[in-house]
């Protein structure tokens with residue numbers, strides 16, 4: 001039962017909760033009020049016991065979590081840390097397994113950070129770690145040492161930690177093992193997430209800054225119930241928007257790209273956040289202070305119980321990929337061009353299993369690729385970080401990361417379902433024809449015929465059949481001080497000086513009017529760059545909106561593309577994406593006709 005009181009503190013209205021538990025004994029109101037006091041030390045035995053109770057209860061009662069009862073334990077990873085049988089406090093050793101061994105293990109999700117990494121497992125110390133204890137020469141970093149303590153407390157013998165279980169100086173081993181994240185996190189009995197830790201030395205355990213509380217004694221009218229309760233303020237942002245509880249927006253781990261799939265693929269997570277400990281499994285989400293949400297938000301498992309309160313938290317399994325990509329795209333990766341696809345490859349594999357006959361192409365899926373091509377840079381978030389917009393155009397091939405048509409080519413926050421998902425309801429003109437992906441030659445996990453290429457790629461050509469491109473000409477700086485385009489046979493179209501978003505054109509009297517020509521560039525172009533470029537609008541689909549006069553207004557949802565330099569394609573004609581634009585049918589005049597005449601459609605190569 002959720003009970004909140006509203007109090008005036010000064011002039012501020014504050015949402016508060018009652019915490020009816022004393023520090024010494026359970027209170028009689030414990031079954032009525034949600035609130036619980038949180039221990040200051042997350043490594044305190046009583047806190048560990050709470051986590052163990054959560055896990056034990058999940059294992060015992062949740063049908064949606066873990067393998068069916070009676071099924072044998074999962075396959076163990078190639079290597080694990082062996083913590084010894086239950087009750088052990090002795091040295092930890094590295095265990096290298098022969099294929100097919102099974103057992104229960106925990107996995108750690110954490111931030112390496114910029115710290116001394118001499119502890120990591122390499123070709124040189126591997127034998128020492130197997131024969132002797134792993135802290136024989138170099139101390140175990142505190143974040144990992146704390147995870148060992150948690151794992152032992154849970155009576156689990158094995159722990160998987162990437163720094164110790166992947167040979168960090170062996171690229172073949174790295175490719176082989178980093179391609180198994182779906183299995184490693186998907187099969188873990190429990191994943192320990194050091195959410196608030198800035199690096200490996202920070203520690204999974206930490207002291208929490210507790211919210212201030214005010215205590216009062218209470219007694220029911222008949223005297224049956226009495227005790228001491230506490231009042232504490234709730235976070236209005238989280239109370240107002242439930243999604244906030246799941247996102248851990250201020251924790252260091254949330255900015256780390258690898259951590260997204262580690263969390264989403266795991267059945268059970270204990271999340272050591274900055275304020276308290278949280279538990280997430282396929283059945284529910286809960287916290288030390290008594291928050292309990294029936295359902296799971298982030299999941300790649302179709303059997304997960306959905307969060308019931310808001311439709312935004314119940315995307316169908318097709319749309320969940322888009323939701324996850326939006327959460328992933330702007331996260332930090334140390335080596336962007338090498339790892340952008342690898343760090344989400346476990347999730348991609350999982351969705352590949354769910355989508356069955358579908359095909360993965362550079363972060364997009366064949367069956368919905370036309371809609372997914374219409375992703376855009378998030379116009380709300382990114383004006384605030386304009387300094388990080390790329391101005392180098394085109395990106396240098398030396399650091400090839402992704403094709404221009406994939407969301408993975410940017411490091412900025414994106415929206416997969418641009419605009420507001422309307423592309424999915426639009427009448428689709430363009431169709432998929434083919435896609436050629438070039439794998440990383442160093443990746444031995446790729447083999448010919450393995451078309452579902454989830455790891456790093458070194459090239460990608462997408463062939464689509466689409467209406468003829470509509471040429472746009474850059475107009476230069478107008479008298480209104482705006483850069484813009486015009487149609488060769490139409491009226492000028494100016495973009496706003498912020499370079500995207502709402503645009504303007506001229507009415508027959510040469511008056512500037514605002515129209516819904518929404519343009520969103522992927523890069524921050526300068527006028528001097530646009531002046532010499534061949535720019536085209538490539539229509540993918542068309543949707544209808546109602547204009548101010550109550551009339552149907554047709555909008556063509558187009559990619560902005562430009563001819564790719566000849567060096568990219570050995571002289572073949574190819575085009576590079578620059579952004580997206582909506583074109584209004586009325587404004588396009590005669591050009592609109594050719595868009596619906598399919599005999600004029602042509603094959604376009606996007607790179």
Ligand SMILES: [Zn+2]
Nearest residue numbers: 058062065281
């Ligand atoms: Zn569960």
